[in-house]
Amino acid sequence: MQSNEIRSRFLKFFEERGHKIVPSSSLLPENDPSVLFTTAGMQQFKPYYTAPQNAQKDFDSKNTTSSQKCVRTSDIDEVGDKTHLSFFEMLGNFSFGGYGKKEAITFAYDFITKELGLTISYVTYYEGAGFIPADEKSKKIWEEIGVKDVRKDGSDVFWGPTGDSGPCGPTTEIYCKNASGEDVEIWNIVFNEYFCDGSREKFDKGEANLTKLETFGVDTGMGFERLLMTENKKDSIYETDLFEQVMSLIKEKAKNYNEKSARVVADHLRSALFMVSDNSIPGNKGSGYITRRLIRRAVVKASGLGLSDDVFGGILDKFVEKYKDIYPKVNNDIVRQEIKKEISKFKESLEQGIKEFNKDTDPFILATTYGFPIELTEELANEKGLKINREDFDKKMVEHQKLSKTASVGMFKGGLLNDNEKTIKLHTAHHLLLAGLQATINQNIKQKGSNINEERLRIDFLCDHKLTDEEKKKIEDWVNDKIKAKLNVVHKEMSLVDAQKIGAQMEFGAKYKDNVSVYFIEDDKGNQISKEFCAGPHVKNTSELASVFDPDGNPKGNFKIIKEEAVASGVRRIKAVLL
Ligand code: SER
Secondary structure, rough: OOHHHHHHHHHHHHOOOOOOOOOOOOOOOOOOOOOOOOOOHHHHHHHHHHOHHHHHHHHHHOEEOOOOOOEEEEHHHHHHHHOOOEEEEEEEEEEEEEOOOOHHHHHHHHHHHHOOOOOOEEEEEOOOOOOOOOOOHHHHHHHHHHOOOEEEEHHHEEEEOOOEEEEEEEEEEEEEEEEOOOOOEEEEEEEEEEEEEOHHHHHHHHHHHHHHEEEEEEEEEEEEEHHHHHHHOOOHHHOOOOOOOHHHHHHHHOOOHHHHHHHHHHHHHHHHHHEEEEEOOOOOOHHHHHHHHHHHHHHHHHHHHHHOOHHHHHHHHHHHHOOOOOOHHHHOOOHHHHHHHHHHHHOOOOHHHHHHHHHOOOHHHHHHHOOHHHHHHHHHHHOOOOOOOHHHHHHHHHHHHHHHOOOOOOOOOOOOOOOOOOHHHHHHHHHHHHHHHHOOOOOOOEEEEEEOOOOOOOEEOOOOOOOOHHHHHHHHHHHHHHHOOEEEEEEEEEEEEHHOOOOOEOOOOOOOOOOOEEEEEOOOOOEEEEEEOOOOOOOOEEEHOOHHHHHHOOEEOEEEEEEEEEEEEEEEEEOOOOO
């Protein structure tokens, strides 16, 4: 059976048994701000377990069924094996006082064995703990139905709650064999008998309380892709019709094929497609950061496979084709563009970033300058048998965020390249301006202070006179020439001694550590027109500062001084913008 048929047979099976079919909710949960993504089918139904009377009102039934889009970030590292996915669909049936254990178990048994003709390998039931009794009732029901292998299990088969609090309870799980004879968990039937007033973490630590729910609830979840794999007698989810075409495309185009990397590329791009279509746009925070991480990890794996850029579009198109009738939101050019935009942003710095990584560059620089999510750097380090000092990274990141709030250093609200695009451009313009002042006014001009926000840059510098209009024009022309000249911005880390030897600019009066980060602006021949002590981030090429281009695509100069004034005796201040 193909994916579409299994999905609709499931929904129909439960519709025929008194369940209302409810469409999947968004991947971004609407009624539970304490979780980033929807991780289970029950999430959209969470409020009904404590207020079951509303189910009848809202669904005209006490029972519902759905195929829910889910993302589980805890499984990201396992993606690439036969069964783990970062995005998956969950088939489920739910009841808010409509039926009990007997019906729930019988429905599941009938669907698996009669509707799909599969054999159940074994089932589990909860062994009990503290005041929660063992689920002997479920055990008995399974045995009466005729399942021979019924196993007692521990806390793994007590489910929930999701988020900060919510319904939870014992579960009974169904295992079937995949094509290689391995047992795979395919269905989880939760009996929501309790309400937990804290998170699962707190509950496990004994810091949350359980109370008995007034109404008995049922919440089942069956991983759709795993079911499909099992029903199709395939060895892995990537061999099912959902992935088949994408996997062959990757195989065909890869220069160095590797099954695991290919699976990661396929999985992550499929997840990104669904996430972006639900408005989780690649970014620095919250769910957007996960989308970004997945896309960037896919890009790194794709580059290892030797895939060219056009393959990304092909992969996305194949997924869109597969899903557009079920989840029409994925079929949207804007969604594809957002993903491609994120891919190309990252590609710009990927090669250099990998080089820097191989030079053991600080993960903080990799994140802020090259856009490498820390988790990606950690993974790359793991592959080389190295360990990243996460504590040091987190500390620097916090420091970075603090600094961004102070006037003297700047400007970067933490995180990855391109989120503060305007500020980053102005930062590079700031370096050009200092070099321009030295080149056109006086070689010995020193920086005394700086400040950059999204609108303008500000530099304070030591200078003995008020700049004339002519001098200001000269400086502007000098900087604009450098924008037009498309100069590379290159980052190096070196010892303070070496940096001083080569005459890198440092702020007058500032203190530096033994190892420093230096940014160079140089032409193709390596002639340096600017070298400054700086933590970054910067653009990769001065042409990125331009917003206007001539018909041949060459950047036009857009740097403009808007103010020049005195701030103290012998100290002048310039404010400038990029038009
Ligand atoms: N909530 C349970 C799970 O996610 C059953 O749907 O496994």
